[in-house]
Amino acid sequence: MNASSRRRLLIERDIGPTLWRASGRPRPAPRIIRDRWPRAERTRQMPEFPSANVVITGASSGIGQAIAETLARPGAMLVLAARNADALNAIAARCRDAGAQVTVIPTDVTDAAAVQNLAQQARVFAGTIDMWVSNAGVGAVGRFHEVPIRAHEQVVRTNLLGHMNDAHAVLPIFLDQRFGTFVNVISVGGFCAAPYAAAYSASKFGLRGFSEALRGELSGHPHIHICDVYPSFVDTPGISHGANYTGHRLSAPPPLLDARRVAAAIVNLLAHPKDTVMIGSTAWGGRLVHMLAPAMTARIMNRILTRYFATADAAATTDGNLFAPAADEGHIDGGLRSRPRSRGKRQTLAVLTVFMALGLTAFFRRISHASTSTRTPDSDASRETSAEDE
Numbered sequence: 001m002n003a004s005s006r007r008r009l010l011i012e013r014d015i016g017p018t019l020w021r022a023s024g025r026p027r028p029a030p031r032i033i034r035d036r037w038p039r040a041e042r043t044r045q046m047p048e049f050p051s052a053n054v055v056i057t058g059a060s061s062g063i064g065q066a067i068a069e070t071l072a073r074p075g076a077m078l079v080l081a082a083r084n085a086d087a088l089n090a091i092a093a094r095c096r097d098a099g100a101q102v103t104v105i106p107t108d109v110t111d112a113a114a115v116q117n118l119a120q121q122a123r124v125f126a127g128t129i130d131m132w133v134s135n136a137g138v139g140a141v142g143r144f145h146e147v148p149i150r151a152h153e154q155v156v157r158t159n160l161l162g163h164m165n166d167a168h169a170v171l172p173i174f175l176d177q178r179f180g181t182f183v184n185v186i187s188v189g190g191f192c193a194a195p196y197a198a199a200y201s202a203s204k205f206g207l208r209g210f211s212e213a214l215r216g217e218l219s220g221h222p223h224i225h226i227c228d229v230y231p232s233f234v235d236t237p238g239i240s241h242g243a244n245y246t247g248h249r250l251s252a253p254p255p256l257l258d259a260r261r262v263a264a265a266i267v268n269l270l271a272h273p274k275d276t277v278m279i280g281s282t283a284w285g286g287r288l289v290h291m292l293a294p295a296m297t298a299r300i301m302n303r304i305l306t307r308y309f310a311t312a313d314a315a316a317t318t319d320g321n322l323f324a325p326a327a328d329e330g331h332i333d334g335g336l337r338s339r340p341r342s343r344g345k346r347q348t349l350a351v352l353t354v355f356m357a358l359g360l361t362a363f364f365r366r367i368s369h370a371s372t373s374t375r376t377p378d379s380d381a382s383r384e385t386s387a388e389d390e
Contacts, residue, residue, distance in 0.1 A: 051073055051074065051075030051076040052071065052076060052077075052130040052131060052270050053076075053077040053078075053079075053122075053126035053127070053128055053129055053130045053131075054067075054071055054076070054077075054078055054079070054129075054130060054131045054132070054133065054270075055078075055079040055081065055118070055119070055122045055129055055131070055132045055133065055170070056068055056078065056079070056080055056081065056133045056135060057081045057082065057107065057109055057118075057132075057133065057134055057135055057136045057162075057166060058081075058082055058109075058134075058135035058136035058137060058185075059080040059081060059082050059088060059091065059135070060080075060082035060083070060084040060087035060088050060091070060325065060326075060330045061084075061087060061236065061237050061238075061241070061326070061330040061331055061332070062234070062236030062237055062238055062259050062331075062332060062334070063135055063185060063231075063234060063236060063259045063262050063263060063266075064080075064082065064133070064135045064136075065091050065259075065330050065331070065332050066259040066260045066262065066263035066332045067133055067135070067263040067266055067267065068080055068091055068092075068095055068102075069091070069094060069095060069098070069263075069332075070260065070263045070264060070267050071095075071100065071267060072094070072095035072096075072098035072099065072100040072102075073098055073099050073100060074099035074100070075099075075100075076095075076099070076100040076101070077100070077101045077102075077125065077126040078092075078095055078100050078101070078102045078103075079102075079103055079105060079118070079121070079122040079125060079126065080092055080095075080102060080103070080104050080105070081104075081105050081106070081107040081109075081118050082106065082107065082136065082325070083106060083107070083108050083324075083325035084106075084325035084326065084330065085104065085106040086329060087325075087326075087328075087329050087330035088104040088106065088330070089104055090329050090330060091330050092104050103121070103122075103125045105117075105118050105121055105122070109134075109136045109158060109162030109163070109165055109166060110154075110157040110158055110161060110162050110165070111165075112165045112168070112169075115162075115165040115166055115168075115169045116168075116169045118169065119169035119170050119173060123173055128177050129170060129173055129174070129177075129180055130179075130180065130181065130270065131180070131181040131182075131183060131269070131270055132166060132170045132180070132181075132182050132183070133183045133185065133266060134162075134163045134166040134167065134182065134183060134184050134185065135183075135185040136158055136159075136162050136163070136166075137158060137159050137185070137187075137238070138154065138155055138158045138159065138241075138242060138243070138320070138321060138322055139155065139197060139200045139238065139239075139242040139243065139320075140152065140154075140155050140197070140199060140200065140242065140243035140244075140245065140320075140322060141196050141197055141242065141243065141244055141245065141246055141250055142196060142243075142244070142245030142246050143196060143245075143246075144198040144199075146245055147198075147199070147243075147245045148245075151199070151243055151245070151319065151322055152198070152199035153199075154322045154323060155199040155200055155203055155322070156199055156202060156203045156206075158203075158322075159200065159203035159204065159207065160202075160203040160206045160207050160210070163184055163207055163210070164210060166182075167182055167210075167214060170182060171218075171224075174221075174224045175221070175224070178221070178223060178224075179223040179224060180223075180224050180225070181224075181225045181227060181269055181270065181273050182214075182224075182225070182226050182227070183227045183228075183229060183266055183269060184207055184210075184211050184226070184227070184228050184229065185229050185231075185262075185266070186204055186207050186208060186211075186228050186229060186230050187204055187230060187231060187232075188230055188231065188232050188233075188280075189201055189204040189205075190204040190205060190207060190208040190228070190230055191208075191230065192301075193205070193294075193298055193301075194301060195298060195301050195302040195305055196246065196302075196305050196309075208228065211226050211228045214226045215275060225269075225273035225275075226275070227269050227273055227274055227275065227276075227277065228275065228276050228277065229262070229265065229266055229269075229277045229279065230276065230277065230278050230279065231257055231262045231265075231279040231280055232257060232279065232280030232281070233252045233253060233255075233256050233257065233280075234256060234257045234258075234259050234262055235252075235256040235257065235258060235259065235333055235334045235335070235336045235337045236259050236332070236333070236334045237326070237328075237330075237331050237333075237334045238334065239251065239252055239334055239336065240334060241320055241321040241326045242320045242321065242322075243318060243319050243320035243321075243322045244315060244316075244317065244318050244320060245317050246309055246312075246315075246317075247314060247315065247317060248309045248312035248313065248314060248315055249312050249313040249314070249315040250312075250315070251308075251312070251336060252336055254337075255280075255281075255337075256334075256336055256337045257279060257280050258333075258337070259332050259333065260332065261279065262279055265277055265279050
């Protein structure tokens with residue numbers, strides 16, 4: 001499909017939704033999905049989403065790998081980027097087996113020139129770019145003053161500047177072709193600061209602000225979309241790959257999301273772009289609690305993490321994948337979802353309930369304090385004078 005036809009169909013997407021099937025249920029879909037299939041085939045071969053031209057950074061494991069494998073189908077053209085070329089090639093082989101055309105471009109997103117090259121090669125390969133998923137991310141866990149400053153710098157370079165490099169490379173292409181969707185994979189850390197991960201929190205808060213500013217700049221381009229995705233804790237190799245300066249084994253609280261669920265939500269943005277996508281009850285609860293009582297939330301998180309590290313198994317200090325890619329081949333799952341789902345949900349619901357109660361308490365205390373502080377000495381004196389006159 002040439003660029004002019006794709007632009008026409010994308011315009012029809014925004015003004016003429018039809019019905020399609022996703023996961024066995026009817027849902028609204030863009031016209032572009034319908035037009036790619038002959039009328040006689042629509043009822044029995046309707047795809048879940050359009051075959052598209054997509055660039056994925058951080059595609060060597062976890063969410064990035066899940067996105068690639070979800071999109072892989074005949075007609076799809078995928079550009080996979082990350083530092084680990086061996087892992088990318090293994091994932092590309094699986095996507096090709098599913099019928100997609102795939103090219104692998106090893107890229108370090110902290111290198112702006114390399115990302116520019118990625119964008120240009122992707123355009124040559126696919127002709128147009130429907131979606132760019134900015135998914136690269138790293139983490140460093142430990143008390144702020146005990147983590148080497150170069151580790152903090154690398155986290156910010158990857159999680160914030162790397163995403164800015166992605167956007168800087170692809171936006172001229174979107175503007176030239178007059179359409180495109182840029183997806184920032186952020187996390188609930190974009191709303192809730194995490195003690196023991198100060199640089200990670202700073203990068204995610206900064207990334208949320210960057211996206212909001214970018215949306216404002218592009219508000220005059222109705223077919224160019226900046227979408228933020230905020231999953232809660234996800235079961236990926238990211239925790240085992242990350243830098244650990246705590247001296248203890250790292251884990252994540254249940255319930256952990258399946259990375260494939262996050263991938264499905266991101267792929268859905270091809271048909272239904274949204275500014276903000278929250279995934280998981282923890283993400284919604286964390287956002288609400290932080291809005292009501294940010295300082296109290298951070299203190300509670302600090303107590304929980306401090307107690308966890310006091311009893312966790314010992315582990316060697318490591319830079320993880322901060323400065324070099326992980327040596328193992330890519331995997332979607334991190335192997336942390338070991339507890340029964342129902343128990344995990346009950347535990348999380350209990351924690352969220354406590355957080356919400358504390359948040360509401362702090363909120364009403366703040367209102368009460370504000371109303372008390374608005375009473376001036378003059379008003380108090382006038383009330384005393386009127387009482388004496390009576």
